[in-house]
Amino acid sequence: MEGRERILSRALSEIQAGMYVNLGIGMPTLIADRIPSDFGVMLQSENGLLGIGPYPNENAIDPDLINAGKETVSEIPGAAYFDSAESFAMIRGGHIDLAILGGMEVSETGDLANWMIPGKMVKGMGGAMDLVQGAKRTVVIMDHVTKRGDPKIRKACTLPLTGKAVVDCLITDLAVFQLKDGQLQLTELQPGSTLQDVRKKTEADFTIAPALQEA
């Protein structure tokens, strides 16, 4: 199984029936297609839609109907439209069960950096800072190391933060970590990955869940 596939299929298992979920731009968006339709999951788009449907057919494209990634989408039965303040009232007010976001770096205490590389690009944080503070649970999905092979799970983030101690769960192509007592804990190894490999490719200190220690 390819790395991205491992990340996506593990991330999917975070989503339970009846949840209200916000999927971030990029890789998290790819999870949408995989959610079983009988789950009754409502996907929130922070630009003002609760109940995102699949990409439309060519003849149903509507420029007034986009997701937060500015892609044309559709609405499902039961959908609702609202303004940006109400959208973030849902998010900041703790009404969204789960946010799944991409990451550039995660620290050993659950800090997240995913919006800015100083001097290199100016894009902005969009809704990410609100999501990590407001959603009931924040799951970050990312490759374990950079394209150059450098660790992305660091003792401390080197990039400007999106939020401090906000990552509840981190899913990479090699492993799954949960934030436990303010510290990353390795809770699962992805298929084909070893503890030794994870240690080598992780700069951060982390604890190891009892179930994995016995293995």
Add this chain to the structure above:
Amino acid sequence: MNKVTPTIDSMIEQIHDGASLIVGGFGLCGIPEKLILGLRESGVRDLTVISNNCGVDDWGLGLLLENKQITKMVASYVGENKRFEQQFLSGELEVELVPQGTLAERLRAGGAGIPAFYTATGVGTPIAEGKEERVFNGRTYIMEKSITADYALVKAWAADPIGNLVYRKTARNFNPLAAAAGRKTFAEVESLVHTGALDPDQIHTPSVFVQSIFVGAGYEKRIERRTVAR
């Protein structure tokens, strides 16, 4: 009461050099495209623009950037615009990046007469620098100040002559917040119906927030990412 103006010029000519503008829209969805084109033509300069995004290189607010009419931009996400990055890195353009929810709430608060509020968004990040911190119920929050501006430029789907507005789908986004936070609010709309034709239960922006209405024709409504079912 009739707030409809036959030409957009009567709105554009009020907007002076150095004015602050709140502009509705998310990406290119729900942007006041006629007003932006009018501003480009007028050549008005030194604008402070508050808007979630800054258009793309050749459409929306990107047109004003290209013409160097904007000196300060307040936005949450500007990744779709190469010119923006150039002007920012060269120091030509002053930029304040604001988390999207904080931007929405600063506008909502501005329109509602609330000077500031506390939010957990941005705590522990560069956004918190220089801002008052307070702890409520054991959690740290930062103070964010509200935003108002000289003018709000909004785009609606339908209006009546007294200025009630209805938006369509995700083209609503920041528009109702902008409408309330502008000291003067100019709305461009796709259709005009007679007063009383809009269901009072379904109005998104009540007429009190709107000072002038222009009915546009031939909306381009450009799409940034055309994604279709496979």
